[in-house]
Amino acid sequence: MAVVNGKDHAALADVFNKDKARVGWHDETLWFVRQKRDKAAHGIAEWEQLRQTASDIKDHVLSRLSQYLVEFETRAKENGIIVHWAADAEEHNSIVLGLLQKAGVNRMVKSKSMLTEECHLNEFLAKKGIEVIDTDLGERIVQLAEEAPSHIVLPCIHKKKEEIGALFHKHLGTPAGNADPQFLTEAARQHLREKFLTRRVALTGVNFAIAETGEFVVCTNEGNADMGAHLADVHIACMGIEKIIPKREHLGVFLRLLARSATGQPVTTYNSHFKKPRKGAELHVVLVDNGRSRQLARKDFRNSLKCIRCAACFNTCPVYRRSGGHSYHTAIAGPIGSILAPNLDMRQYADLPFASTLCGSCSNVCPVKIDIHDQLYKWRQVLGKEGYVPKSKELGMKGLAMAVNNATMFSVGGKLGRWVMRNTPFVVNNGMNPWFKQREMPEAPKESFREWYAKNRKEG
Amino acid sequence: MSSRDKILAVVAAAQPDALPLPQVGIQPEKRDVVAQFTAVLTGIGGRVWHAADRAEALQRLQEGYTEREQVIVLPDHQDVVDTSMLDPHLLRDVDLAIITASLAVAENGAIWVTDEALVQRVLPFITQNLAVLVPKAALVATMHDAYAAIGKMDYGFGLFIAGPSKTADIEQSLVLGAHGSRSMTVVLLD
Ligand code: SF4
Numbered sequence: 001m002a003v004v005n006g007k008d009h010a011a012l013a014d015v016f017n018k019d020k021a022r023v024g025w026h027d028e029t030l031w032f033v034r035q036k037r038d039k040a041a042h043g044i045a046e047w048e049q050l051r052q053t054a055s056d057i058k059d060h061v062l063s064r065l066s067q068y069l070v071e072f073e074t075r076a077k078e079n080g081i082i083v084h085w086a087a088d089a090e091e092h093n094s095i096v097l098g099l100l101q102k103a104g105v106n107r108m109v110k111s112k113s114m115l116t117e118e119c120h121l122n123e124f125l126a127k128k129g130i131e132v133i134d135t136d137l138g139e140r141i142v143q144l145a146e147e148a149p150s151h152i153v154l155p156c157i158h159k160k161k162e163e164i165g166a167l168f169h170k171h172l173g174t175p176a177g178n179a180d181p182q183f184l185t186e187a188a189r190q191h192l193r194e195k196f197l198t199r200r201v202a203l204t205g206v207n208f209a210i211a212e213t214g215e216f217v218v219c220t221n222e223g224n225a226d227m228g229a230h231l232a233d234v235h236i237a238c239m240g241i242e243k244i245i246p247k248r249e250h251l252g253v254f255l256r257l258l259a260r261s262a263t264g265q266p267v268t269t270y271n272s273h274f275k276k277p278r279k280g281a282e283l284h285v286v287l288v289d290n291g292r293s294r295q296l297a298r299k300d301f302r303n304s305l306k307c308i309r310c311a312a313c314f315n316t317c318p319v320y321r322r323s324g325g326h327s328y329h330t331a332i333a334g335p336i337g338s339i340l341a342p343n344l345d346m347r348q349y350a351d352l353p354f355a356s357t358l359c360g361s362c363s364n365v366c367p368v369k370i371d372i373h374d375q376l377y378k379w380r381q382v383l384g385k386e387g388y389v390p391k392s393k394e395l396g397m398k399g400l401a402m403a404v405n406n407a408t409m410f411s412v413g414g415k416l417g418r419w420v421m422r423n424t425p426f427v428v429n430n431g432m433n434p435w436f437k438q439r440e441m442p443e444a445p446k447e448s449f450r451e452w453y454a455k456n457r458k459e460g
Numbered sequence: 461m462s463s464r465d466k467i468l469a470v471v472a473a474a475q476p477d478a479l480p481l482p483q484v485g486i487q488p489e490k491r492d493v494v495a496q497f498t499a500v501l502t503g504i505g506g507r508v509w510h511a512a513d514r515a516e517a518l519q520r521l522q523e524g525y526t527e528r529e530q531v532i533v534l535p536d537h538q539d540v541v542d543t544s545m546l547d548p549h550l551l552r553d554v555d556l557a558i559i560t561a562s563l564a565v566a567e568n569g570a571i572w573v574t575d576e577a578l579v580q581r582v583l584p585f586i587t588q589n590l591a592v593l594v595p596k597a598a599l600v601a602t603m604h605d606a607y608a609a610i611g612k613m614d615y616g617f618g619l620f621i622a623g624p625s626k627t628a629d630i631e632q633s634l635v636l637g638a639h640g641s642r643s644m645t646v647v648l649l650d
Contacts, residue, residue, distance in 0.1 A: 029632050046486050056482040063479040066472035073464075085464035137638060138629035154629065161631045181633035189639060196639070197549055213612075223585045223625040223640025230582035231548055241467065246481060248610070252603040253484055255620075256567075266500055266568035267603070267622050270585075270640065276616035278581055289467045297474035 008351035013323035016158075026158065027321040033154075034315040036264025037365065044256070054253050055369035058306035061244055062296060068211040068244045069287065075214025076285060079276045084286045089119035092288045096121060096203065096236060099284060100130055103234050105200050107131040109192075111218070111225035112139055113205030114152050114309060115238050115288060117331035118344075121203075132203075133195045135224040137188050144171045150325025152332055153262050153311040158324050192224070202228030206239035206285070207308070208254055212247045215275035216285065219258060219268040226272055234282045237274065241287050242305040254308060257367040261310040295343045300378045304339045306368040313362035313372055319355050328352060335362040335372045342379050342388075350388035353379035486604050493566040493599040494648065501569030504623040505636050506644040514560075517593050517647040521558060524645075525589065528555040532587070534579060535560075541579040548582045557587035557641075563609055564594045564646070567602045570622035571646060574615035581617050590621070590641035595649045 007015070017023055041047045061068055073083050086092035092115075100108060110116065110132050122132045122143075134143045138155035142148060144167045149155030156164070165179035174187045204225040209216040216237060218225045229235040245254065259265040277283035296302050314320045314334035325333035330341040330349060335356060341349035353376045362372040383389055461469075498508040509524075511517035518533065525531070530553050532541060541551070563572040571592050575581055584590050600606050610618070625640030636642060 032632070049486065053482055053484055053486075056479075060479045060481045063476050065475050066468050069468060069471065085462070085467055087463040087467055091463060135639070136629070137627045141629065154632070156629055157632075159631075161633075164630055181630035182635050184630055185627060185635040185638060189637065192639060193552075197552060215618075221625070222627050222638035224638070226582065226585045226619075227639050230580070230585065241471065248612075249484060249604075249607045252607040253486075256603050263628075265504065265622075267565075267570055267620065269504075269622050269624070269626060271570070271620040271622075273615070273618035275614075275618070278616070287467070289463075289470070293467065293470040293474050296471060299476070302474075302476070 007329075009323065009327050009329070009355040010351070012327035012329060013319075013355075016324035016327055017322070022158075022160070023322055023324075025160075026324060029157065030315045030321045033263060034312070034365070037261055037312055037315065038264075040260035040264040040266065044260070050253055050257055051367055051369055054257055054308075054367055055306065057245060057250055057253065058368050059303065061246060062242070062302060062305055065241065065244065065296065068246060069241060071211040072209055072214055072244055073287075075212065077214070079214045080283065081214065081277065082282065082284045084284060086286055086288045086290070088290050089288075092116075092119045092238065092286055092290065093121050093124040095286050096238070097125065097128055097130070099234060099236055100125075100201055103201050107133070107199060108201040108203060109133050109135050109195050109199045109228040109232070110203040111205065111220065111228055112136045112155075113203065113238055114332055115205060115240055115290075116203065117149065119288070119290065133192070133199070135192050135195065135222075135228055136220070137185060137222060137224075140188060140192065141167065144168075148326070148331065150333065151311060151314055152309050152334075153314075158326065193227075196224075196227040196231050199228070200232055201234045201236065202232035203236045203238065204229055206237050206243050207258070208245050208251060209239055209243050209285070210246075210248050210251070211244055213275060215248070215273050216243075217251060217255075218272045218274065219255070219270065220272075221263075221265070221269045223270050226270055229272075229274070230278065232281070234284070235274070235277070236284045236286065238286045238288060241289055241292050242307075258308055258310055261308075261312040261365065261367040291344050295340070298343070300382075301339060301343065301375055303370055304336060304343075304372075304375060306370055307336050307340075308368055310367055312365040312367065316361045316365050318357060318359065318361070323355065328355065335376065336370070339372065339375045339379060342383065346383060346386060346388045350383045353377075353383065484604060486602070488601060488605060491566065491601050493601055494596060496566040496601075497564060497569060497599055497646075497648075500567065501623060501644075501646060504569055505626060505634075506569060506623040506646060509645060509647045510650075511647050512650050514593060514649060517649060518558070520647065521556070521591050521645070525556050525591075528589070530554045531556045531558070532583070533558045534577065534583075538579055541583065546580065548580050548586070551580060551583055551586050554583070554587040556589045556591060557583050558591045558593065559584065560593045562595070562598050563606060564599050565601075565603060565606045565620070566599055568622050570606075570620040572606060572610065572618065572620050574613070574619070575617045576615070578617075578619075581619075584619070584621060585625070585640040587641050589643045589645075590624070591645045591647065592621075593647050593649055599648075 141156040150158040161179040168174040259268045338352035360373045561571040624644045625638045627638040
């Protein structure tokens, strides 16, 4: 298992936890975003009704997904959109490459698309000599830093402004030492405007695709998706097959929930409905499976496909806030990512369902009512059964199995466990406790019941 | 078998028994749409002005944006921005674009336009400043009302805009003017 330089979530969280001040800042900032979400949600009297409706619509879609995909394709084609299908990441990447080659270009602009992160499109295209510029500010920052986004809505939330200032100084020529967010954003605006004006192909993600009309909706605050798409000759929109909703009117439900859940805004600044290509331009949609149909077949995990990628579950998660997005070593971090990733690769992501306290806060904020913490718990069972339980957990589980079979082992294991807790609390609380770095460990009793009983029997 | 057919077959086999499609049963409620629209749009960095009619609105915008050099007013300058004639890149130096919307939403400060009102889709993004004329009668309370008004409308491109372009990607500090327009002024017409 486990995967960034051989490190699993617990080990990677340790790396993040080295900088105490940063962990504190990260934790507080995301909690602040969570509070903004609460305020926005509480401002809508029918919030719970909206969540239920959204959840029911998504459940319905998953139960008729094949029909809706065909309906979407039919309508989209009537609208003049060219529709492609990709069974996996590899096929997705080669479709995009093919479109770039057909357009005769070796560079493009791209707005936020977690799907292309999941497919490692940028790395693939780089190897083929294609330059991709990420245009969402946060994504551009992590791209310059040669890192992956650490959060699906706030890609560079792990970075301090001084680091961003230094990156911009190096790559964009801003004055050394300037770390003013306003100034740096303006520098990025100028830098990226030139890219928008010169690139002939633009790739965007998709937030919602409407079966009834064959249109799709892209939501941004910055306007980067639109700057790219409306200036390019070719617009490629990549979407997972689970992004379909039945009717246009359902956007009323989802757009009311999305931004409020994500950042506490009443709606994203730009909500663009792409129905037909611009005159003289090409519009492509790539429908990607990449394991989604497999997840759909897993009864216990299928409703993770209802996710609208608002990241509310990230912001509220005590583990995410204190371990950072990179510790999840997958494109989509946080609680929902920990359910999606094992579906892609059980061995590689076996540690992630354990990166949770199962406190349930994620399920409480989720706008589409995914039972996130229950699914994390269920993944632990599945992974255990399939033999993918991570090493750090394996020890405890094996110990448990032996204890059941062997009374002597139980006594030794128990004694050793208590000895470690009493004498090296630091190790238990930080290095070996893989669930939650700052969780209080119970105080170890000096004597176990068994020892006490044996002693008292002798003495008595 | 093509990937399309393969995906559809696997999905069809994986999907559970059909569940019902719920009705969106959110009841419309009465509210002061002008007051709410104004409060919300102001809260997200936009501005709300009032004018008796279009002529007065344009007059006020002219006075308010004196230093602007390239101003595009639609539909007055429709020819200039004509889709078939013009390369959208030529709009790169527009300082102020004035468009008209026939629908706006009180709960989130958003205005709705389609490419009919924009002529060029990139216009409200590439312009440095955006002004939108909205008749007061075009205000609705919620997004449900908005989609009810949009109905089955056929368009090539439709767009809700709520405020100026913004980002908080650097340490969560809010900055207006990320890639799209730096300001958004809505003039409500009586
Ligand atoms: S699982 Fe729910 S809360 Fe988490 S990102 Fe998806 S929709 Fe948002």
